[in-house]
Every structure is written in structure tokens, then in C-alpha cells.
Amino acid sequence: MSEIESRLAEVERRVRDVADREEIRELTARYCQNIALGDTEAIVALFASDGSIVTHFPGGSGQSDVVPTGTAELRETYSDLDETALKPFIHNHVIEVDGDTARGFCSVDLRLVQDGQPYTGAGHYEDAYRRVDGQWKFQRRELFVFHWGPWSKGWD
Incomplete structure (x- = not known):
């Protein structure tokens, strides 16, 4: 391989890497967008057919033992x-x-309205x-929440 071919191959590799990273950032942004829109089918389409989501809340609260797959x-x-669903x-x-x-x-910062609060x-x-x-999908999405509480209490 000539020096020019070698350099071109390196440039192509770097461009592919940047494109892959940007496509993945877009995937995560679309997840948030579709959560906000309440578009179930669009959310599910972001996951591989055997993909999963796991959520861990502070102190073991929440549904971390449930792993929808x-x-x-x-x-x-x-x-x-x-409109009251958790927004990431x-x-x-x-x-x-x-x-x-x-x-x-x-x-992730999380916002939610529950019982008007x-x-x-x-x-x-x-x-x-x-x-x-040819499209990036979530194989596994795992959310670790380290703070959760009413807005009125802040970070107490």
C-alpha cells in the first residue's frame, strides 16, 4: 500500500468513526424526543429486536428487577x-x-409531573x-438514577 493509500485509508477510518459517533448521539436524542412526544412505536424502533431497558432508582426503589426485553x-x-411521563x-x-x-x-437530567407535583x-x-x-440501535439501555425527589425539596 502506498503512503497516499495508507493516509486515505486512515482518513476514511476516522470519518467513519466520527459518523458512527454522531449517529449514536442522534439515536439517544431521538429517544428523548420520542419520549417527550409519547411516540411508542418510534421509541421501540430505536431498539434492536432483542434490545432491553433497565432502570435503577436510589435505594432500590423503582422497577430495577424488571428488564423488558x-x-x-x-x-x-x-x-x-x-404529558406527565418522565422526560430525560x-x-x-x-x-x-x-x-x-x-x-x-x-x-441525564430527569423531569416528571406526578399528581400535579x-x-x-x-x-x-x-x-x-x-x-x-446499517442503523445504530440500542442493544441495552441502562438508567442509573442517583437523585430523585420533588422539585420543591431540591437536592435534599
């Missing part, structure tokens, strides 16, 4: 979204791509991604 279970999990706001992505799989970490939370997602038919 696969299209039907994910559809059931996301089927009752309305993500930032601080770290993404490591390895061929057709990747791992990611992103911070606003709640706030914070945590992070640890994600496993898989490229399926």
Missing part, C-alpha cells in the same frame, strides 16, 4: 406515555465504537449499541 415487552413498557434530557456523551458494536455513557432527578445511562441493517 424484545419488541413486544418494550412496546408494553412505553405504551402509556403521556441527556448530555456529556462518551462513545466507544468497535466495528458494528459500541458502548456509551451519557448524563413536579419532580426532578439526575443520573446517567450506560448503553450498548449494535448496528442493525
Whole structure:
């Protein structure tokens, strides 16, 4: 391989890496957007057919022992979204791509209205991604919540 071919191959590899990372960031943003819109089918379409979601709340509260896996279970999990559903706001992505799989970490701020009272939370997602038919999908999305409480109490 000539020096020019070698450099071109390196540029192509770097461009693919940047494109993969951006596509994964877009995937996580679409997840948040579709949660806000309450679009169950669009959310489920972001997961691999055998994908899963796990949620861990502080002190073991919440449903961390339930791991919806696969299209039907994910559809059931996301089927009752309305304007009061938990809204995630993500930032601080770290993404490591390895061929057709990747791992990611992103911070999340959470907002929810429950019984007319606003709640706030914070945590992070640890994600496993898989490229399926040329598109990045969630293989596993795991939410770790380290703060959760009524907005009126702040960080108490």
C-alpha cells in the first residue's frame, strides 16, 4: 500500500468513526424526543429486536428487577406515555465504537409531573449499541438514577 493509500485509508477510518459517533448521539436524542412526544412505536424502533431497558432508582426503589426485553415487552413498557411521563434530557456523551458494536455513557437530567407535583432527578445511562441493517440501535439501555425527589425539596 502506498503512503497516499495508507493516509486515505486512515482518513476514511476516522470519518467513519466520527459518523458512527454522531449517529449514536442522534439515536439517544431521538429517544428523548420520542419520549417527550409519547411516540411508542418510534421509541421501540430505536431498539434492536432483542434490545432491553433497565432502570435503577436510589435505594432500590423503582422497577430495577424488571428488564423488558424484545419488541413486544418494550412496546408494553412505553405504551402509556403521556404529558406527565418522565422526560430525560441527556448530555456529556462518551462513545466507544468497535466495528458494528459500541458502548456509551451519557448524563441525564430527569423531569416528571406526578399528581400535579413536579419532580426532578439526575443520573446517567450506560448503553450498548449494535448496528442493525446499517442503523445504530440500542442493544441495552441502562438508567442509573442517583437523585430523585420533588422539585420543591431540591437536592435534599
